[in-house]
Amino acid sequence: MLPPPPPTKQPCLLCGDKRPTPQLVLLPCKTHWACRKPCFPSFFESAIRNQSLHPPRCCKTEIAVKDYDLVLPAALVDRYRRKTEEYRTDPRLRRFCAKEGCGTFLAPGGYVDIGPGREVTVAGCRVCKGWTCVVCTRLVLREEYGHECLAPALFETNREYTTEARFKACPFCGRNGVLEQACNHIICACNGEWCFICLEPWVGGETHKGCLRYGDPVYDAGGFDEKGFHRDSGFDRDGFTRAGYNIRGLNREGERVEGFAERKVGGGVMTTGREREWGREMRREFEARGVDGLGRFVEHLFAAVEARGDPVNFEQFHAFVVTWLREQGIRLVGVNAVVGDVGVPQL
Template structure:
């Protein structure tokens, strides 16, 4: 073999290689894992010394990544078997990078993806499922999220919006399972009954009324467990005065706090008159929408009559609430008293200036 000594590359170990032999070594290293990466005297040979083409460099880097990966994953399609890089493995599912294939492979058992089912060889998931069975938990049939029922009926609505039965995990209304556990039913009924302040007084008669109300509420929950909340809303105590502080920042009112406003004072929230569930929408956002006139066709979210004494003090000193009745529904408008006072002062100064100008004009004429 003829070659020129000046053109042959010198390796890190100071040995000189024939360029053709060096290129052949790199080609063989892509077929024989024991030769990857190419070495001389136990020192790695830089790839730029082999003067490979761009395509050869791309193939070499791909093989180097494959051979350096400890737990390798290959496409489960027998006619493909392409190596799946770790970057293409998400949640134990690898996607074949070969164009036209795109087969999903389970990185745990190396077989085809199991879809919404768990891998039978996944020990961690198996341990969690064993704990879930002992605790009585269930899983969403759609997103496979684990769910624990602490109160309420067996009608589950997952965060992925799937509705299913807590007992058998089948889509809702496709099974014959009971809708309530009696203990959960009475716990839920008592929790809703305890929201009524009049039943919390320490009198024997109130305790009797409480028990009677719990029983009525349990019967009502059985009949209205799928309530659509179409029979109207009532106001019930709940929440704290911190809601009011948020309201003030939205209304851009003076930041001076009224006396005692840092105490925990309850505000009123809405509950369904049928199932007594609490409307958990953001109170601040709703009041701000009313203030900006975005809910003109709706009833006031927080009527003045429902405000506590402390909240009335706040609004009486900072805002004026005017309720106007119309032929359809009552509407509520909120005005800042400070802004109104500022406008009155501006009008006073303007009238004074006009009066002085008028008097000066009369004096100038005479």
């Protein structure tokens, strides 16, 4: 019998070295490969160091850790999953262990109310076993359950904010986003969608929980709007957000709000067959018509899809348009209404 043929070789996407395929990992795009060591783990190491690289992707396809946990070191998988939990927490509400030299992220799901009247909320550290007050972020000793909380300033005003230079930190990733002439529906580079006025995740509709669709409300000298919410923090004078929770994760009745700090982005790129066909049709329309202006292009595209008789989910269609434009390298700043409730980015 003839010996089996030697394994084929493929170049590593990162280092460029050609190796036999058993020494490589096929990436989810099904086109590229990466060395099992050290290149493939570096996707996840980079995502741990930098939120803008999370989750790791190849050809716009997410490299999901659950699909590769058998080829990654167990310790790396654990660190990545813990970092993912941190990244999915509103940056305003992320808390870290106050013990010197520790700094471990404290997940909101582990908050505990202590004290005679349950007036203090702490989070226990899984590493050093210390307790940190989630409001003033100071270390709390067990014998100090009568902890006097030194509440932080929730209403520090951004003095550089003007009607011509409107910018706030994304409540998903913390990066500053500038909004000039566009509606208050923000889509960050991290794929997080949020309301520029109240800083809460975007839930769709003509307006967002009563927030203005365009421009700013009137703010007083302290930075509060007519409803009592601060422009830069999103909290009211009692420390509650427009969604009705405070830093401790309690509502106005003192009940814990499940998932109050979670900020999980929608996932970005869509991959169903019909959505891929929409993407191809968008490119054909754009190239064939040479449409002058993004708004007219979307109108043409919308007419083409409707003429085909396909049922159109407007929210899904809007999200796909935004995703496709981002993939073409078009800078997203805000979203303007063009046709019905469908929006396209402001360029």
